Amino acid sequence: MTETSGSNQGLLNIGEQAKPPVAVLPAPSALFKSRAVRLAALAPGHDLEPYLRFLARLTEAQHAAAAALPAANGPLETVTRNDVPPLADARDTCSDEARAAITSVLDHLGEADLPEAAVSAIRSLRAAPAGVIEALALRVLRADPAADEGEDTVAPDVAQLALVAAGLQVHFSRLAAKLDVGSLDSVAGNACPACGSAPVASAIVSWPRASNTRFCACSLCGTMWHVVRVKCVLCSSTAGITYHAIEGKPDTVKAECCEACHAYVKVVNQTQDPALEPLADDVATLGLDMLMREAGWKRGGRNPFLLGY
Amino acid sequence: MNVEVSRRHFIKLTGAGVAVTAVGAFGFADAEQALAQSIRPFKLAKLTETRNTCPYCSVGCGVIMYSQGDIKTGEKAEIKHIEGDPDHPTNKGTLCPKGAALLDFVRSETRTLHPLVREPGTNAWTQLTWDQALDRIARLMKDDRDANFIAKNKDGVTVNRWISTGMLAASATTNETAFMTYKAVRSAGMVVFDNQARV
Numbered sequence: 138m139t140e141t142s143g144s145n146q147g148l149l150n151i152g153e154q155a156k157p158p159v160a161v162l163p164a165p166s167a168l169f170k171s172r173a174v175r176l177a178a179l180a181p182g183h184d185l186e187p188y189l190r191f192l193a194r195l196t197e198a199q200h201a202a203a204a205a206l207p208a209a210n211g212p213l214e215t216v217t218r219n220d221v222p223p224l225a226d227a228r229d230t231c232s233d234e235a236r237a238a239i240t241s242v243l244d245h246l247g248e249a250d251l252p253e254a255a256v257s258a259i260r261s262l263r264a265a266p267a268g269v270i271e272a273l274a275l276r277v278l279r280a281d282p283a284a285d286e287g288e289d290t291v292a293p294d295v296a297q298l299a300l301v302a303a304g305l306q307v308h309f310s311r312l313a314a315k316l317d318v319g320s321l322d323s324v325a326g327n328a329c330p331a332c333g334s335a336p337v338a339s340a341i342v343s344w345p346r347a348s349n350t351r352f353c354a355c356s357l358c359g360t361m362w363h364v365v366r367v368k369c370v371l372c373s374s375t376a377g378i379t380y381h382a383i384e385g386k387p388d389t390v391k392a393e394c395c396e397a398c399h400a401y402v403k404v405v406n407q408t409q410d411p412a413l414e415p416l417a418d419d420v421a422t423l424g425l426d427m428l429m430r431e432a433g434w435k436r437g438g439r440n441p442f443l444l445g446y
Numbered sequence: 447m448n449v450e451v452s453r454r455h456f457i458k459l460t461g462a463g464v465a466v467t468a469v470g471a472f473g474f475a476d477a478e479q480a481l482a483q484s485i486r487p488f489k490l491a492k493l494t495e496t497r498n499t500c501p502y503c504s505v506g507c508g509v510i511m512y513s514q515g516d517i518k519t520g521e522k523a524e525i526k527h528i529e530g531d532p533d534h535p536t537n538k539g540t541l542c543p544k545g546a547a548l549l550d551f552v553r554s555e556t557r558t559l560h561p562l563v564r565e566p567g568t569n570a571w572t573q574l575t576w577d578q579a580l581d582r583i584a585r586l587m588k589d590d591r592d593a594n595f596i597a598k599n600k601d602g603v604t605v606n607r608w609i610s611t612g613m614l615a616a617s618a619t620t621n622e623t624a625f626m627t628y629k630a631v632r633s634a635g636m637v638v639f640d641n642q643a644r645v
Contacts, residue, residue, distance in 0.1 A: 151546045155532035155539040184481035188474040252473025296471035349532040349539050365533045367495045367510065379516055384491040391493065423469075423478075424485035432490060445467030 163359035169200035198245035224332035231274035239304025258296035302441030309358035329355035354415035369395035508534025612638030
């Protein structure tokens with residue numbers, strides 16, 4: 138049967154077979170640009186308008202950095218071995234290239250018209266010695282509970298962490314882009330097959346030959362990986378999955394809740410609205426997180442620009 | 447499998463530490479506060495997506511049924527939409543025209559919701575209970591089998607066949623259900639028997 142396209146308003150693409158790939162690698166030249174465009178489009182009239190505009194600017198800086206940085210060396214490991222994603226080793230160190238990416242994002246971001254707190258975070262990060270930046274980077278990259286526990290006497294500056302994460306996103310998306318998608322294997326619902334990081338959110342995509350399937354979006358490298366729908370991406374449970382949306386508002390972004398682990402990860406439905414972008418729309422639907430927190434649910438998606446939620 | 451919620455997030459969620467969020471840390475606490483205020487009057491709506499098998503034929507296509515409300519917690523639930531399950535190995539998200547019209551099947555006003563009987567010589571359907579219906583079917587089957595059962599053919603060979611009653615069994619069943627149905631029906635001698643609805 139020939140493929141059909143179009144929205145499903147009353148009509149279903151009943152003949153379109155879904156054959157989703159294991160993963161789709163990021164294209165750094167498009168990833169940040171389209172995210173910045175989406176953030177800017179979400180801003181007007183939004184309660185978080187100044188923050189969304191700031192993130193649009195930060196994402197533009199990521200785009201500029203990705204284009205300006207010298208060609209990255211390919212990663213040492215390029216295939217999944219023993220269920221370990223190829224870029225897992227790269228998350229154990231903060232290389233010179235990673236630091237260069239962080240600096241480049243700061244260079245392109247500038248300081249003009251930013252709030253005092255943001256400016257001071259940028260300045261102290263610029264002045265920080267390599268060791269301090271490395272410590273912040275490792276905190277972002279490892280993101281494991283054990284690392285958080287011991288050192289929490291001096292809580293890191295959240296704004297600095299987010300800026301470092303922005304630089305690392307650029308670096309890792311460039312590394313991931315050099316992988317061969319055919320050599321990747323799925324690892325787990327909650328781990329990126331390229332770098333092993335947690336997802337920001339998941340998206341029900343409208344791509345040809347994968348229509349209506351669900352892909353998780355990596356919070357670090359931007360790779361998207363296939364995960365069966367109506368299944369908890371955190372603990373793989375299929376029992377007791379429900380969806381929460383804000384009553385009376387569009388339900389294109391829903392919180393996929395799992396009664397087994399009592400946490401949720403958002404799902405953005407691109408078949409309903411192709412403009413949705415997992416990271417940008419995760420920030421723009423912070424109101425849903427606020428209501429979910431009040432209802433006692435844990436947030437499971439990792440988004441460096443929503444640290445603290 | 448580990449749950450990837452960092453301890454730091456969790457401590458902040460439970461209120462054990464002073465919550466510092468990225469939004470506030472970059473100097474946008476006012477906007478964050480405005481959002482918290484404007485979202486306060488809103489409530490959460492609960493939706494479910496449920497996997498099931500299309501009831502029509504023996505292909506057994508997977509479907510996802512979308513409903514509003516959660517029937518498990520005693521809420522009133524209503525099916526809003528049904529579509530092919532893209533993760534199902536049989537149909538990979540596709541549906542035939544009958545499967546695509548499942549929502550109308552669920553909501554159909556003429557859908558049979560309880561056992562009905564039309565007595566011989568009448569044109570009216572009357573409702574009866576499941577017990578009455580099953581007793582009646584068993585009685586009629588027994589009478590018919592007693593009257594028409596063929597133990598031996600004209601050459602005197604034992605055949606034990608019962609050809610005056612037929613049975614059409616379900617399609618969206620498991621192999622095990624189909625096996626049990628086959629054994630039960632064939633052991634009564636019934637020959638006219640099909641276990642899939644190719645209609």
